[in-house]
Amino acid sequence: xxxxxxxxxxxxxxxxxxxxxxxxxxxxxxxxxxxxxxxxxxxxxxxxxxxxxxxxxxxxxxxxxxxxxxxxxxxxxxxxxxxxxxxxxxxxxxxxxxxxxxxxxx
DNA sequence: CTTATGACTATGA
DNA sequence: TTCATAGCCATAA
Numbered sequence: 001x002x003x004x005x006x007x008x009x010x011x012x013x014x015x016x017x018x019x020x021x022x023x024x025x026x027x028x029x030x031x032x033x034x035x036x037x038x039x040x041x042x043x044x045x046x047x048x049x050x051x052x053x054x055x056x057x058x059x060x061x062x063x064x065x066x067x068x069x070x071x072x073x074x075x076x077x078x079x080x081x082x083x084x085x086x087x088x089x090x091x092x093x094x095x096x097x098x099x100x101x102x103x104x105x106x
Numbered sequence: 107c108t109t110a111t112g113a114c115t116a117t118g119a
Numbered sequence: 120t121t122c123a124t125a126g127c128c129a130t131a132a
Contacts, residue, residue, distance in 0.1 A: 004129095004130090005128095005129055005130075006129095006130095023114090023115095024113075024114055024115085025114070025115065028114085028128095033128080033129085035114095035115090035126095035127050035128060036114090036127080036128055036129065037114040037115065037127085037128095038111095038112055038113085038114045038115085038127075038128070038129080039112085039114090039128065039129045039130080040113085040114080041112070041113035041114060042111090042112055042113070042129080042130080043113090043129095044113055045112085045113055056113080059113080060113095061113090061114070061115085062114075062115060062116090063115095066113090067113035068113070069113070
């Protein structure tokens with residue numbers, strides 16, 4: 001079975017532990033496509049959702065910003081969900097990558 | 107084959 | 120610091 005780019009992205013995002021966040025570029029690199037951060041984002045959009053085993057809310061921009069136009073029920077909903085998992089936020093409204101950035105194999 | 111789109115990232119002003 | 124633009128590459132038509 002050939003795994004589409006989507007499925008590979010899903011596979012990597014699924015490995016992100018609770019209370020941790022990963023950047024699109026990081027996910028792309030782990031799946032063997034360091035230049036395909038945008039395609040990862042598109043895969044998230046096309047993902048089955050959190051209920052489908054895809055914690056796409058744990059995937060953020062390289063600077064810790066959350067995805068614009070989010071659709072889990074509202075942008076504030078994603079932040080609430082991440083905080084509920086133990087992710088720290090900065091006063092600017094960005095994720096504290098210095099504390100919650102996910103490292104592969106950990 | 108080419109063109110258009112996009113939940114990104116890096117760079118410059 | 121923030122904002123705008125260019126480059127990147129997979130997928131669809």
